[in-house]
Amino acid sequence: MARKPLDYEELNENVKKVQYAVRGELYLRASELQKEGKKIIFTNVGNPHALGQKPLTFPRQVVALCQAPFLLDDPNVGLMFPADAIARAKHYLSLATGGLGAYSDSRGIPGIRKEVADFIQRRDGYPSDPELIYLTDGASKGVMQMLNTIIRNERDGILVPVPQYPLYSATISLFGGSLVPYYLEEEANWGLDFVNIRKTVAEARSKGITVRAMVIINPGNPTGQCLSEANIKEVLQFCYHENLVLLADEVYQQNVYQDERPFISAKKVLFDMGPPLSREVQLVSFHTVSKGYWGECGQRGGYFEMTNLPPQTVDEIYKVASIALSPNVPGQIFMGVMVNPPKPGDISYLKFAAESKSILDSLRRRARMMTDGFNSCRNVVCNFTEGAMYSFPQIRLPPRAIEAAKRAGKAPDVFYCLKLLEATGISTVPGSGFGQKEGVFHLRTTILPAEEDFPAIMSSFKNFNDSFMAQYEG
Numbered sequence: 001m002a003r004k005p006l007d008y009e010e011l012n013e014n015v016k017k018v019q020y021a022v023r024g025e026l027y028l029r030a031s032e033l034q035k036e037g038k039k040i041i042f043t044n045v046g047n048p049h050a051l052g053q054k055p056l057t058f059p060r061q062v063v064a065l066c067q068a069p070f071l072l073d074d075p076n077v078g079l080m081f082p083a084d085a086i087a088r089a090k091h092y093l094s095l096a097t098g099g100l101g102a103y104s105d106s107r108g109i110p111g112i113r114k115e116v117a118d119f120i121q122r123r124d125g126y127p128s129d130p131e132l133i134y135l136t137d138g139a140s141k142g143v144m145q146m147l148n149t150i151i152r153n154e155r156d157g158i159l160v161p162v163p164q165y166p167l168y169s170a171t172i173s174l175f176g177g178s179l180v181p182y183y184l185e186e187e188a189n190w191g192l193d194f195v196n197i198r199k200t201v202a203e204a205r206s207k208g209i210t211v212r213a214m215v216i217i218n219p220g221n222p223t224g225q226c227l228s229e230a231n232i233k234e235v236l237q238f239c240y241h242e243n244l245v246l247l248a249d250e251v252y253q254q255n256v257y258q259d260e261r262p263f264i265s266a267k268k269v270l271f272d273m274g275p276p277l278s279r280e281v282q283l284v285s286f287h288t289v290s291k292g293y294w295g296e297c298g299q300r301g302g303y304f305e306m307t308n309l310p311p312q313t314v315d316e317i318y319k320v321a322s323i324a325l326s327p328n329v330p331g332q333i334f335m336g337v338m339v340n341p342p343k344p345g346d347i348s349y350l351k352f353a354a355e356s357k358s359i360l361d362s363l364r365r366r367a368r369m370m371t372d373g374f375n376s377c378r379n380v381v382c383n384f385t386e387g388a389m390y391s392f393p394q395i396r397l398p399p400r401a402i403e404a405a406k407r408a409g410k411a412p413d414v415f416y417c418l419k420l421l422e423a424t425g426i427s428t429v430p431g432s433g434f435g436q437k438e439g440v441f442h443l444r445t446t447i448l449p450a451e452e453d454f455p456a457i458m459s460s461f462k463n464f465n466d467s468f469m470a471q472y473e474g
């Protein structure tokens with residue numbers, strides 16, 4: 001029988017090569033166990049609301065009114081919604097021609113892109129052009145579009161930090177490019193080692209790879225490190241000298257849990273450096289409403305800002321964006337509210353500020369509790385989660401555990417995470433899903449379970465881990 005076009009064997013080879021561990025083997029096994037009635041704590045995805053985080057009130061009020069504009073005609077609307085939410089909803093409805101049911105401009109609603117530009121200008125102290133800001137269905141779509149634009153063939157290489165968030169490895173595979181890994185130094189708090197990075201680039205070039213772009217994820221996923229201004233300067237100088245476009249994934253810029261290394265954007269550092277770099281280095285920066293203290297993952301709101309890209313390139317990016325017609329409009333409004341939140345003196349400001357602070361303070365406490373919890377366990381060491389939403393402990397597996405994994409046909413960290421899941425219901429992602437140095441094993445979990453559940457979760461982990469180690473060390 002002749003094969004059909006969508007038979008597996010006939011599929012696009014790039015599709016078949018793609019790996020994406022965040023919803024991989026562990027997640028599927030956890031879902032099976034859940035169906036069998038086992039209580040599962042899904043800490044595999046940075047999905048705050050799925051783990052109980054409440055949405056911020058003001059954004060939901062604004063979008064609710066935008067979704068149901070007939071409420072604005074109700075004489076009692078002022079009894080249910082604060083005046084500033086009503087005013088903001090009317091503002092967005094005046095920007096969204098035809099309301100939320102109509103396609104917007106393929107780059108996003110101009111008035112919201114202006115709000116993003118104003119936010120960037122306030123944050124960095126440098127001009128930002130709304131024409132160079134595109135709203136997207138989450139940062140993922142922006143990252144995918146940019147990689148699609150950069151990758152011409154399998155000889156085009158993208159420098160990606162390892163451990164990395166597998167959106168990058170998966171997308172590079174999908175578009176038929178080559179991932180050029182640069183290893184973060186765990187012993188140096190997941191720092192950058194440019195001696196090794198230079199070696200990596202030279203080696204790739206010797207194999208005929210044209211290294212075209214460098215990705216930084218700051219704060220890091222899964223590693224949680226925050227890059228210092230000096231680190232970012234070094235990255236920008238490297239990109240300048242090696243003729244690389246910098247893709248700065250800054251989706252966790254609101255998630256910072258220490259004061260020593262506050263978030264500083266790649267764009268600010270670039271412009272602080274002045275010419276020639278500030279005029280020459282091509283930079284694309286990404287942000288989202290999925291993270292921070294918002295956690296509005298399901299709303300699919302994101303943007304990317306282009307710096308120093310030639311107008312003709314921007315036109316090509318617009319052309320491709322227009323194929324998908326329009327980013328989703330509710331997600332755009334969430335983005336607008338995120339970059340232009342209630343200000344001091346606004347009716348909703350105190351409530352918004354209190355809700356935001358409460359979430360961020362709790363995330364900071366949870367980051368500390370999780371790191372300390374892991375470091376209290378036998379054969380587990382863990383760098384502090386300076387930012388983002390994850391903890392990425394190193395699990396020092398005894399040789400007999402590695403042999404047992406081999407007999408089970410599993411990678412050692414997959415074997416450990418499966419045992420952890422079966423014993424405790426804690427669903428994590430094995431470090432192999434993010435890349436790690438040979439012979440060094442990790443798992444990634446989030447710091448998102450409810451704060452009151454942390455003592456029980458960390459105790460359950462410790463009991464499992466210490467008995468696992470005793471079993472395989474004995």
Ligand SMILES: Cc1ncc(COP(=O)(O)O)c(CN[C@@H]2CONC2=O)c1O
Pocket residue numbers: 022044045046047137138139140141165167217221249251287288289290297301302
């Ligand atoms: C570094 C990074 N960039 C982009 C994204 C995509 O965000 P959007 O929701 O805006 O597309 C994520 C999501 N983090 C995934 C999702 O949950 N757990 C993760 O590691 C991420 O961690």
